[in-house]
Amino acid sequence: MISLWFPNFATERLSRKEPTLDGRPFVTVAAVRGGLRVAAPSSAAEAGGIPPGLPLTDARARIPNLKAFPADPVGDARALVRLAEWCGAYTPWTAPEDTGEALEGGGAGIWLDVTGCAHLFGGEAKLGRVLTVRMRRLGFTARVGLAETPGAAWAVARFGDVERKRKGSRQDEAGRIVPPGGVRTALTPLPVMALRLPADVVEGLDGLGLRRVGDLLNVPRGPLTARFGEVITRRLDQALGHAFEPISPRLETLPMRVRVMPAEPLGQHTDIAVGLGRLLRQLEGRLRRKHLGARKLMLNLYHVDGEVRRASIGTSRPARDSDHLFRLFAERLEGLDPGFGIEAMVLTAPVTEPLSAEQIPLASRRLRTAPADLGAFVDRLQNRLGAGNVMRFDLRESHIPERAAATVPVFHGGSSASSAPATCRRPVRLLPRPENIEATAMVPDGPPAMFRWRRVLYRTAWAEGPERIAPEWWLKVAPWNAPWDLETRDYYRLEAVDGARFWVFREGLYRMAGEAPRDPLLWYLHGLFA
Structure with a gap:
């Protein structure tokens, strides 16, 4: 110490x-x-x-x-x-x-x-x-x-x-x-x-x-x-040394960290680029030996006058290819002023994830469009536009359609896996929140024969359903901030006379055991089919 x-x-x-x-x-x-x-x-x-x-x-x-x-x-x-x-x-x-x-x-x-x-x-x-x-x-x-x-x-x-x-x-x-x-x-x-x-x-x-x-x-x-x-x-x-004295470091110790300290201070952008390339190759070797890929990299430049300048990049998926990572850093280096000289360069990988080899069939079309190519494209987008401006869908464990997925930054970690896919068809467009419709059904617990949505009257030519979806028992409030609690829904796929296809649902059950019929029940339009 x-x-x-x-x-x-x-x-x-x-x-x-x-x-x-x-x-x-x-x-x-x-x-x-x-x-x-x-x-x-x-x-x-x-x-x-x-x-x-x-x-x-x-x-x-x-x-x-x-x-x-x-x-x-x-x-x-x-x-x-x-x-x-x-x-x-x-x-x-x-x-x-x-x-x-x-x-x-x-x-x-x-x-x-x-x-x-x-x-x-x-x-x-x-x-x-x-x-x-x-x-x-x-x-x-x-x-x-x-x-x-x-x-x-x-x-x-x-x-x-x-x-x-x-x-x-x-x-x-x-x-x-x-x-x-x-x-x-x-x-x-x-x-x-x-x-x-x-x-x-x-x-x-x-x-x-x-x-x-x-x-x-x-x-x-x-x-x-x-x-x-x-x-x-x-x-x-x-x-x-008979009693432990805890001292907390300013920064958490990073397991993946490489450095270069040149004999003379670096004063040109080309020298910084050469040093960065050397650091990335060293880091690539360490990541490869541990079967890891970096999700975030931080470059610290220590100037002779005591200043510390930083540049960071993020990746959409674990990466360790030094050439790809260097291209992501290239735009950041243009804004770094060498000042009176840089006497040390330190590259750290604060976020790493397992990265294993991927098997690609020899005759597969994926040879031309491998996932790594898409990941490289997304990395360039997010480092140019900002990590919070490139989004992806992240699946959630919920049966409620509007809660089944959420948009998160592409760099944001999290599980994209889900349980068994839904066996029923889903609309290509899901409305941000269900919209109330005026529906008329032939029988109380049947599909609408006609409904009015956004001041337009639609007559039903074909209906399929119901598909009953019940909320999680621990949920109390509707996800679109409705003033009532979530209830069981009966979804129907409707096709209007003019060919338009809709996904509608009835909120609540018409009759519960031991209760009188509930009237009226509210109807909502939730999505549109192609």
């Missing part, structure tokens, strides 16, 4: 926006108890003797003409999230630290789980140097701590360099790597603040002469718990 700490994150974020502030003393201020106090000093202001929490008037007495800016914790949090996303170029598991655990003075931190990733950059030590150099290019001072537990990494990132300075060590002060099994040794000389304890607890421990983590390791836990609660023992166990 890596803890990446930015001791002057708030002020360095302002320096990136205002280059004239770089190297000059300035502070951010916040209103505290009716007065303005220093929230975060710049490194130059801190060197001039201005600590966090100092009243602004006292700060300007020490440094005349000191510039002050309003503190923006919300903006700092958003910038930290963006920076955590940018760190996704090195590991898919990143998360901004809880702002409640950040040190006062505008500090901030990011968690990076580099399990299985460090060897890609030449080892843990080299990865730590790469991170500090990259952050320095972005305008941030960063310190790296790497250990087996998040608590130990957090501690050495913030206090490991202080301990080395005290001992006169010449080790790299940008960060510290704790070897496996060396957490206890690394934590022993650090101050108790390294355990992320509340300020009042640290003050109480100082009054008892317990100023270093090693002091806490050598005293019984019972008296500490009785006086300070469980916070000390919990933080100790988390740092030593």
